[in-house]
Amino acid sequence: MADVIVVGAGISGLAFAWKAGQAGKQVLVLERDRRVGGCLHSERRPDGYWFEMGAHTVYNSYGAFLDIAVGGGVAGKIVQRGPARASFGLLRDGTYRWLTPPKVLLQLSWLEAAVHFPAGIFRKKEGETVYSYYSRLLGRGNYDRVISPFFAAVPSQKADGFPLEGAGSLFKKRPRREEFVRSFGFDGGLQLVADAAARSKGVTVETGVEVRRVARTAGGFAVTTADGRTLEAPLVAVAAPPDAAAAMLEQDFHELATGIRRVGTVRVDSMGVVLPRAECWMPECAFLVPVDDLFFSCVTRDPFPDPRMRAFAFHFRDGTSREQRLKRMSEVLRVPVERLGTPVERRTTLPSPALGHADIVAELDRCLAGGKLAVTGNYFAGLAIEDCVLRSNEEWKRVAG
């Protein structure tokens, strides 16, 4: 019998497993997919070429994530993002503009910004959404035309209603670890860190195992899987996306499940392709952001250039059909659909935190207080990888204490 069962092998679950394993526990991680990593999804081809289908960038302010990379022995694979990191495309009304950060500012209407900025700069950030704050700071027109699409590219959804600060917010100030470069990836992809945690001390991962229910027992918890097994452990961590977490907790932790269901979610359908460099028309860039389109962003591998190939991962809005996605990719990349080959596809459920998210998190923590059930994920502190790892670390501290 394992000391700890973790449900979900995304970075939240693996960070929890890492902590438990390092503390000398025997940890069993159950993952529904055939691979570990969740949103840390580095697609690797037999010829060694890789690209990111999910998260793509980490920063030297991700100290807790870096602890796993260092402890897991993969920090030597850190690669600095190349010059393309500072170039991006804005696609509006069929026209592509290739920008660097200073040129983004030139897209703003300075007259509108000048009218709003003096009053906006003194506004308190507390209780504001991304939209309410930035539209008052720079003007609604500027926000809608320039700011909103860039913010939407970060969480692959409209970010207008996200809280500006605190739980659920997109950007947080954190101390930087100056011994690492400011923003980076890993040679082989971010999934390398997930892989390292999955094979770390005390941790065993079973993939292809869907958990249906987490129940209380006299000595701890019983976890029921879709293949009909019941596994017991004194300590369980649920690290699945909110919809899946609520479903498995519904029967025995009804109040908690109800609280989790209050977190809004969106579905993101991603499609990625690799093309020979000679067939790509797009200037090298980190990403392309469209205004009012079927997709929120197209993330490239250009910050880690390869002499032969380029890769493009499109992150589409909920509700688009596969045909629509292929057609749009073919239009943007200017290659016939047949040349796209068999794109890599993934579907992700992401939280959509709104104002008041901190109250939901406080309510969930109240339900969890005093028990040995841990719940972690990107719907607590925030979506960023570092937010996930920090939440897992806190949960481990709480239940292990």
Ligand SMILES: Cc1cc2nc3c(=O)[nH]c(=O)nc-3n(C[C@H](O)[C@H](O)[C@H](O)COP(=O)(O)OP(=O)(O)OC[C@H]3O[C@@H](n4cnc5c(N)ncnc54)[C@H](O)[C@@H]3O)c2cc1C
């Ligand atoms: C396209 C995209 C780009 C991003 N880019 C960045 C970035 O550059 N930097 C950054 O910091 N963050 C980024 N993020 C956000 C970040 O990657 C995620 O928020 C984070 O990785 C989520 O980790 P998680 O473990 O909480 O959830 P997930 O990664 O979703 O993992 C949850 C796991 O639970 C499993 N699961 C679900 N149901 C069950 C079940 N019933 N039984 C067993 N297992 C189950 C799932 O299969 C999955 O593996 C990005 C996200 C996306 C989608």
